[in-house]
Amino acid sequence: MRTTSITIHPDALMHNLKVIKKKLNPNTKVLAMVKADAYGHGIDATVPALIHADGFGVACLSEAMAVKQVLDSRNVKKPIVLIEGAFSLDEWKVAVEHDFGCLIHHQNQLAWALAHQPKQDQCCHTIWLKYNTGMSRLGFNDDQIILAAKSLTDAGYRLILTSHFACADDKTHPLNALQISKFDQALARIRAFAPDTLGSLCNSAGIFNFKDHHHDWVRAGIALYGSKPVADQSAKALNLMPAMTLSAQVMAIHTLAAGDSIGYSALWAAQKPHKIAVVSIGYGDGYPRVVMGAKVSVSDTLGNRHLCDIIGRVAMDMFMIDIDGLDIAIDAPVVLWGDSPTIDEVALCAGTIGYELMCRLTTRPKRCIMDAYPPNKES
Numbered sequence: 199m200r201t202t203s204i205t206i207h208p209d210a211l212m213h214n215l216k217v218i219k220k221k222l223n224p225n226t227k228v229l230a231m232v233k234a235d236a237y238g239h240g241i242d243a244t245v246p247a248l249i250h251a252d253g254f255g256v257a258c259l260s261e262a263m264a265v266k267q268v269l270d271s272r273n274v275k276k277p278i279v280l281i282e283g284a285f286s287l288d289e290w291k292v293a294v295e296h297d298f299g300c301l302i303h304h305q306n307q308l309a310w311a312l313a314h315q316p317k318q319d320q321c322c323h324t325i326w327l328k329y330n331t332g333m334s335r336l337g338f339n340d341d342q343i344i345l346a347a348k349s350l351t352d353a354g355y356r357l358i359l360t361s362h363f364a365c366a367d368d369k370t371h372p373l374n375a376l377q378i379s380k381f382d383q384a385l386a387r388i389r390a391f392a393p394d395t396l397g398s399l400c401n402s403a404g405i406f407n408f409k410d411h412h413h414d415w416v417r418a419g420i421a422l423y424g425s426k427p428v429a430d431q432s433a434k435a436l437n438l439m440p441a442m443t444l445s446a447q448v449m450a451i452h453t454l455a456a457g458d459s460i461g462y463s464a465l466w467a468a469q470k471p472h473k474i475a476v477v478s479i480g481y482g483d484g485y486p487r488v489v490m491g492a493k494v495s496v497s498d499t500l501g502n503r504h505l506c507d508i509i510g511r512v513a514m515d516m517f518m519i520d521i522d523g524l525d526i527a528i529d530a531p532v533v534l535w536g537d538s539p540t541i542d543e544v545a546l547c548a549g550t551i552g553y554e555l556m557c558r559l560t561t562r563p564k565r566c567i568m569d570a571y572p573p574n575k576e577s
């Protein structure tokens with residue numbers, strides 16, 4: 199059987215949440231970002247492990263429903279926030295019906311919220327109001343943000359002013375200071391007429407790089423999954439553990455003669471007799487075809503692990519690795535990313551970031567969950 203698989207480690211997710219919480223002052227809450235099927239880890243596998251987060255952030259209504267189903271099955275009630283808000287008036291009404299928290303970044307959404315209000319005691323009675331402080335993606339600009347806040351608070355809504363960093367991974371980037379100062383000023387102006395307004399500015403990178411600017415809610419994504427949030431430190435150096443292992447196996451072994459080439463386009467040829475192995479994973483599983491200089495970890499017959507080079511081109515179902523001089527057997531386990539190599543090391547070889555590699559895994563690898571989930575009550 200082809201045993202290409204994605205293994206999720208709940209203990210790592212729990213550990214990373216604790217590491218993040220330790221960075222925060224005790225009043226700051228964590229919105230665990232589980233959009234895009236929990237960054238490819240799977241909502242069902244991830245949400246139970248992050249049950250002690252203060253809420254869950256998703257990109258759209260269907261993702262919110264999936265999170266709600268998991269929380270309901272464990273009898274847990276926590277805010278679920280549509281971090282891009284409703285995409286139509288009908289969606290707004292459904293979100294209110296299910297009591298999903300909603301972000302408002304645009305005049306249309308503001309009109310829907312003013313026209314169809316939830317009850318005072320509903321979670322969705324708190325609006326995540328998005329302010330564009332420099333990302334120029336979503337949010338009200340300087341000239342509209344105070345007016346938008348005023349119309350919502352006049353209508354009785356409670357607010358969480360929110361904004362998103364463009365360059366938080368690089369703490370020296372000048373845009374950070376500008377975004378922070380705009381955010382602080384707008385928050386102060388809104389609090390002048392709505393004193394119970396909360397703030398939410400930081401993603402994972404902001405949590406680690408801007409610890410004086412955590413405000414009331416942080417929105418943690420990539421750090422929960424154990425990939426590096428900041429440019430100048432590895433995940434390991436930040437005490438983050440990989441929540442996913444992508445693995446496959448050796449399915450054939452050959453000794454090439456000098457001059458034999460391998461794979462599509464014959465990109466690599468043996469200079470001398472050379473032992474290679476074929477590994478049961480390819481871009482059809484979501485492993486990037488474009489990698490240059492990536493390594494995989496292979497276990498030898500004694501169970502010792504070795505980092506081996508990928509040679510030749512990655513194909514849809516397979517690629518080849520250099521195992522010359524090693525005692526590797528058919529069926530030997532191969533780790534593509536996990537503890538070693540890390541997803542960040544592979545991402546670097548693929549010209550991308552850990553986020554993308556996690557999210558673009560296909561449905562072909564078998565999915566499994568490593569071990570137990572925490573109880574609902576925090577101990």
Ligand SMILES: *Cc1c(COP(=O)(O)O)cnc(C)c1O
Nearest residue numbers: 231362401402403417418419420
């Ligand atoms: C995805 C997302 C986050 C989380 O970002 P990370 O870099 O993964 O921590 C935070 N805020 C918003 C608005 C997002 O869309």
